[in-house]
Amino acid sequence: IMSYNALNYPGSTASVRNPYFTTVISNANPDILVMQEMTSQTGVNGFLTNVLLPINTNYTAGTFLDGPDTDNAIFFKSNYFSFISNTVIPTTLRDINEFKLVNIATSDTLRIYSVHLKASSGSTNEQQRLAEVTILRNITDALPSYSDFIVCGDFNLYGSTEPAYQKLLDQSTQGYFIDLFNMPGTWNNSSYAQYHTQSPRTRQFGGGANGGMDDRFDLILFSQAVFEAGDISYVPNSYTAYGNDGLHYNDSINRPPNNAVGQTIADAIHYASDHIPVF
Numbered sequence: 001i002m003s004y005n006a007l008n009y010p011g012s013t014a015s016v017r018n019p020y021f022t023t024v025i026s027n028a029n030p031d032i033l034v035m036q037e038m039t040s041q042t043g044v045n046g047f048l049t050n051v052l053l054p055i056n057t058n059y060t061a062g063t064f065l066d067g068p069d070t071d072n073a074i075f076f077k078s079n080y081f082s083f084i085s086n087t088v089i090p091t092t093l094r095d096i097n098e099f100k101l102v103n104i105a106t107s108d109t110l111r112i113y114s115v116h117l118k119a120s121s122g123s124t125n126e127q128q129r130l131a132e133v134t135i136l137r138n139i140t141d142a143l144p145s146y147s148d149f150i151v152c153g154d155f156n157l158y159g160s161t162e163p164a165y166q167k168l169l170d171q172s173t174q175g176y177f178i179d180l181f182n183m184p185g186t187w188n189n190s191s192y193a194q195y196h197t198q199s200p201r202t203r204q205f206g207g208g209a210n211g212g213m214d215d216r217f218d219l220i221l222f223s224q225a226v227f228e229a230g231d232i233s234y235v236p237n238s239y240t241a242y243g244n245d246g247l248h249y250n251d252s253i254n255r256p257p258n259n260a261v262g263q264t265i266a267d268a269i270h271y272a273s274d275h276i277p278v279f
Helices: 014-028 041-052 125-142 162-171 191-194 262-272
Strands: 002-009 034-040 057-062 072-078 081-089 096-103 111-115 150-156 218-222
Touching: 002 014, 002 041, 002 096, 002 111, 002 150, 002 218, 014 041, 014 262, 034 041, 034 125, 034 150, 041 057, 072 081, 072 111, 081 125, 111 125, 111 191, 125 162
Parallel strands: 002 034, 111 150
Antiparallel strands: 034 072, 057 072, 081 096, 096 111, 150 218
C-alpha cells in the first residue's frame, strides 16, 4: 500500500507530470494507492487512464467525493480487492476519508484513513491538527476491538511532541495508531534524514515546495491488529520512504547519486510532486 501527495493534481501540469508518476508507481507497483491533493473527479479519471492503467489494467478507482479544498482518492488492483465504501469525516479545513476495502482471497476488511492535516508550524496550526486528529480518533475508538485499520497521508507534523502526534498514539482508548519508528524530538534534523518525505526539490516549479529533503510529513500508521501477525498484517522491514537514501538532507532527491532508486526514478520523483511516496 502506497500513500502519495500528488501536488494539486491535475492542475495545469498533469500531462507533463503523468510520465513521471508512471515511472515512480510502476517501479513500486502498489496494490493499493492512496493519494492526497486530488482536486476533482476529472483528475481521478485522468490519473487512472493516463498513469495507472498503462501499468496494470487491473487498477481501478474507488468512489471519489469532492469536498472542500483538496481531496483524497484511492486506487487499487481489482483482482486483489473489492471496494466497499468511501465515508467522509469532515474537519474544519479538509475532509478525512475512510476507504473500506475487502481482500478478495481472504474476505478480510481493511479500513484506510487518508488525511491531509493543516500545514505550517506554530501553536495555532498545531491545535488545528490536534482538532482534526481528535475527530479521527473519535471514529477509530468506536471501531470493534482488533479492527484492521491504518491512517496515511500528509500529516504536516514537525516532531514527536506535537499534540496531534501524541493523540494518534495515545493508548488510553482502543483506536490508537502505532508508528513503527521511535523518533523523539524535532524531525527536521540530519539524524532523521532517512525518514524525510518532503521536499525532493530545491527549486520551485509547478507551485510545489522547494525546501529540500528535511521534513517527515508523510506517514503510514497502523492499528494494533495490523501491527500484529495474522490476518492483515505489516510485513516486517517493508516500510519505505520511496527514493530516500538518507543522503540528501536539505538537498534535491535527484542529485547524483541516489543510492536507493537510481537516477531515472529519482528524477521522476523530483518532477512528479513535492512529496515522495511512502509504502
